[in-house]
Amino acid sequence: MNTLSRVALGLLAAACCVASASALAQPYSPTGPLTRAQVVADLIAWRAAGYEPLDWLHYPENAQRAGAIVAQRRASGAMPQPAQ
Template sequence: MNIISRIAAGALLGTLLVPAVFAQTATQTYDPSAPKTRAEVKADLVAWRAAGYDPFDWINYPTNAQQAGQIVAARRAQSAATPQ
């Protein structure tokens, strides 16, 4: 099998698999009691830090965590309410 036919076969396979991956992720629902993956935990930390949470700010700990949690929840509710 020459290189061109291998590239064509790989492109065809990739084209067939991409819609299946997106269909699977679109049907998943959010379950807060389900365990999170490492990537989801990292994404949550990024969202909280973008909302103003500083994990090293021990002096204002409960307040800054609660405020960041409210901001992240509001942003997620807003993004869930807007149609894509």
């Protein structure tokens, strides 16, 4: 293996390391992680809006529709904002 191929292999390995480190980075959230109670309350709100987690046949549509309904209800004040 000549020097040029070793340098190229080293650069490729370094690029992979940088790419994987940035992929694992999570956005900063000043509120911190959600509690179990917050997640359960959110799921209850989504199910009340018509979301059925086991309905795989209509998955993207039913999740998007329920998400829009929950967001609309929270914006209108019909349902409390999640505690943060």
